[in-house]
Amino acid sequence: MPTNEHENALRTAGYRIVAGIDEAGRGPLAGPVCVAAVVLPDDFTHAVLNDSKQLSEARRERLYEEITADARIRWHCVSIQPEEIDRINILQATWEGMRRAALGLQPQPDAALIDGKPVKHFPMHQVALVKGDSLSYSIAAASIIAKVTRDRLMVSLAAQHPEYGFEIHKGYPTPAHLAALKKHGPSPHHRRSFRPVAQLELDLA
Numbered sequence: 001m002p003t004n005e006h007e008n009a010l011r012t013a014g015y016r017i018v019a020g021i022d023e024a025g026r027g028p029l030a031g032p033v034c035v036a037a038v039v040l041p042d043d044f045t046h047a048v049l050n051d052s053k054q055l056s057e058a059r060r061e062r063l064y065e066e067i068t069a070d071a072r073i074r075w076h077c078v079s080i081q082p083e084e085i086d087r088i089n090i091l092q093a094t095w096e097g098m099r100r101a102a103l104g105l106q107p108q109p110d111a112a113l114i115d116g117k118p119v120k121h122f123p124m125h126q127v128a129l130v131k132g133d134s135l136s137y138s139i140a141a142a143s144i145i146a147k148v149t150r151d152r153l154m155v156s157l158a159a160q161h162p163e164y165g166f167e168i169h170k171g172y173p174t175p176a177h178l179a180a181l182k183k184h185g186p187s188p189h190h191r192r193s194f195r196p197v198a199q200l201e202l203d204l205a
Contacts, residue, residue, distance in 0.1 A: 001050060002140045004042075006113050006129060011042065015111035015125060020138025021098050022115040024052070024146040026090055028171030029181070029197055030164070030190045031154050032079035033090065035097030036145035037105050037112070038067070039074040040138045049140050051133035052147040064148040067141050075141070076104035077149050086193040095119045101142075115139050161187045 010018045017039055025033040052060055067073055078100045085093040098119050102112050111125040115132035129135055133143040151170055158167035164180045164187060171177070171189075173196055181190070181200060190197045 002133070002135055002137045004040075004044065004137055006127065006132075006136045007040070007042075007138055010111045010113070010125075010127065015109075017107060017109040017111075018138065019102055019105060019109035019112045020115075020132070020136050020140070020142045021101055021112050022052075022133050022139050022143040022146055023094050023097060024143070024150045025171070026094055027173075028191075029173050029177065029194050030082070030166065030171035030187065031157060032081050032150065033085060033094055033097055034077060034079050034146045034150040034153070035094065035101045036075060036077040036142040036149065037098075037101035037109070038138050038141040038145065039105060039109060040141060041072045044073075044137055046137065049137060049144070051131075051140055052143040054134070055144075057151070060144055060148050060151075063141075063144045067144060073141070074105055075145055076101050077145050078104065079149070079153065082189055082191045085191050089193065090191075095121075099123055113139055115143065157187075157189055161189070 007018045019037045019039045021037045023033055023035045078097050080093040080097045103123060113132060113136050114126050114128045116128060118128040132139040154166045154170040163184050165176055169177045186197050192198060
């Protein structure tokens with residue numbers, strides 16, 4: 001379960017405002033990658049907050065509402081759209097989202113805890129934590145905001161393009177999604193640089 005240990009270590013080292021950062025949506029064939037940055041109160045604790053992947057959709061939704069309604073919590077979430085992902089690649093797009101999410105916080109943090117590996121050209125001190133969403137409260141909170149934001153966006157895209165089933169698989173390459181992609185071709189929200197989409201476009205050319 002997450003704790004405040006990593007946040008407290010940075011504060012002890014002199015970093016006053018510490019943000020947790022996480023993303024959702026690196027692997028899908030469609031839709032944006034969403035990145036959230038969250039600054040929690042120093043004394044924050046929670047009985048059930050955890051890595052968003054370990055929680056049910058209903059619990060993620062409840063935690064999202066709880067976190068975003070808490071006036072003590074500062075957060076910022078950004079979405080990097082498929083066009084930008086295709087232009088600079090998914091890793092660069094994720095890093096850019098992490099930079100934008102951190103800089104979008106007011107006041108800006110002094111340091112960031114980032115889920116995964118270090119981010120190049122990050123605008124402040126960073127500590128990268130593999131599986132950080134299960135270690136750090138602020139990263140776990142960021143994972144909830146990023147995941148719920150993205151899932152809601154994919155449900156809204158499903159209303160525009162019901163033939164793909166985005167509301168079910170959220171753009172991930174499930175057999176049903178791949179079958180719909182083959183039948184209908186890519187939508188404007190598919191990532192052209194991702195192999196199944198790129199290969200389909202070659203086959204259709």
